[in-house]
Amino acid sequence: MQTVNLTQMDKEGIAEKVIAMGGEGLLNCVQCGACASVCPVARAGFSLYCKNLIKKLQSGYMEEILEDSSTWACQACNRCTEICPRDVKPSEVVFAFRRIQAEELAISTSAFTPLMSLYETGHAVYNKRSKELRKKVGLPETPPTSIGDPKAVAELQKILDDSPMAELGIFLNLMSRKQEK
Amino acid sequence: MEQFGMYLGCNIPFNAPDIEQSFRQTFPNLGVEVVDLQGATCCPAWGTAPSFDINTWLAISSRNITLAESEQVDIMTGCNSCFGILAEAKHMLDHDPGRKAQVNRLLSKADRKYSGSSEVYHVAHVLHNKIGVEKINASAKYTLRQLKVAVQPGCHLLWPSAVMKVKEKNPFFPTMLKELCHALGAETPHYSRLESCCGMGAMRSTNQERALDTLKDKLKSMKEEIDPDMIVTTCSSCYLQFDNAQKLLRDKGEIDFAIPVFYYTQLLALCQGLDPAQVAAISETPRDEIIVRIQSKQRLLN
Known part of the structure; x- marks a missing residue:
């Protein structure tokens, strides 16, 4: 039987990169398939999910899969991490891969609106009808969150302004608008 | 009265404030005081900072946790995603001193410091383990006897159990929510896809069709196997x-039934005799009929 030394296969430094971005268990995986057996993303028929993503990364594929947005369908449900008998923490590999995709701006288009909203209001999800809905059920129009609290939003922006996310230019328009004010 | 810091998240205060109202009204009846965490932001959601940079994620999460630390309370949240994000962040920070120091450097820009003194709980954990089913049962004015519930605990309440203070015995066969429903007199028969995903969140924003198919599988399993009066x-x-x-699936002709849906504390609120116009007032799938049935004279307990 042929033995595969995973660490020697990593000529391009792909495994090293995935590990540095949070996928620390990548090389523990022996492809048993337990993760795929419980993965909602695999069940729903997406092209990349925990098990086959790990196999591709271990085999030195990166460019070939970088633009595949199906990794952004991962719910981070962590069934895989719970069931994995080798402590791979497959969900962390998926998120490490997403972070590598994000560095290359290979981001699902669905990610942008929540990011902008997070920067501006402190909430990734906001509903303009919320004041009306809240009033209807007898609550104050504004909840005690950052939405009505400029100091809280300013604190969050201080964290985001110096983050690698800002370096990608995602918040550029919003940051310059803030400076104009 | 025991206090918990109420971490609201985004969806509850903006899209389902009747759930927020159900927290505010039911917990005091169970001897728990709800403390607001003024200035809380998004947890941050999985598709935002956690998908870009671990330390930015942990800085935003820990900022939210420091709000509870300064109030000297533990956090409880009713959103599974928020719970998963905050519990994982706390677990990483509390088990990796190097990481904690890096994150505290980021947090210092917002004049805050994370210590780790507040725990992170889910509303279901507080109800089941801190308050307990006996008190919940005793707070009810109406019984759900002979009503059938399909339970849906949700993913982030169950996995990864390593980061949680309160755990299911077997997260692939969860029982806490069943027991919470039994406390109100309801039946919770097993259905084969009980622990499977609903398709919301990242899956729905990446590919709505696949997300709806995932939901349809689960709804059909409920309908065909146990024909529930409601989903909780x-x-x-x-x-x-x-x-x-569910309404989208009906509109597309993919399903031909309607099952009313409640967040658990909405159902609890109805059983406590609270006003449905405040605690269960916003839904796309009609639930007026079942609400009237729940709060009917025949169901009044002495």
Whole structure:
């Protein structure tokens, strides 16, 4: 039987990169398939999910899969991490891969609106009808969150302004608008 | 009265404030005081900072946790995604001193410091383990006897159990939500896809069709196997998916039935005799009929 030394296969430094971005268990995986057996993303028929993503990364594929947005369908449900008998923490590999995709701006288009909203209001999800809905059920129009609290939003922006996310230019328009004010 | 810091998240205060109202009204009846965490932001959601940079994620999460630390309370949240994000962040920070120091450097820009003194709980954990089913049972004025519930605990309440203070014996066969429903007199027969995903969240924003198919599988399993009077969940994302995407499936002709959906504390509120116009007032799938049945004279307990 042929033995595969995973660490020697990593000529391009792909495994090293995935590990540095949070996928620390990548090389523990022996492809048993337990993760795929419980993965909602695999069940729903997406092209990349925990098990086959790990196999591709271990085999030195990166460019070939970088633009595949199906990794952004991962719910981070962590069934895989719970069931994995080798402590791979497959969900962390998926998120490490997403972070590598994000560095290359290979981001699902669905990610942008929540990011902008997070920067501006402190909430990734906001509903303009919320004041009306809240009033209807007898609550104050504004909840005690950052939405009505400029100091809280300013604190969050201080964290985001110096983050690698800002370096990608995602918040550029919003940051310059803030400076104009 | 025991206090908990109420971490609201985004979906509950903006899309389902009747769930927020159900927290505010039911917990005091169970001897728990709800403390607001003024200035809380998004947890941050999985598709935002956690998908870009671990330390930015941990800085935003820990900022939210420091709000509870300064109030000297533990956190409880009713959103499974928020719970997963905050519990994982706390677990990483508390088990990796190097990481904690890096994150505290980021937090210092916001004049805050994370210490780790506040725990992170889910509303379901507080109800089941801190308050207990006896007190919940005793707070009810109406019984759900002979009503059948399909339970939907939601993913982030169950996995990864390593980061949670309160755990299911077997997260692939969860029982806490069943026991919470039994405390109100309801039946919770097993159905084969009980622990499977509802398709909300990242899956729905990446590919709506696949997300709806995932939901349809689960709804059909409920309908065909146990034909429930209602679906009860402890996840606000599952709530929105089961309520609103169920209507989408009906509109597309993919299903021909309607099952009313409640967040658990909404159902509890109704059993406590609270006003449905405040605690269960916003839904796409009709639930007026079942609400009237729940709060009917025949169901009044002495």
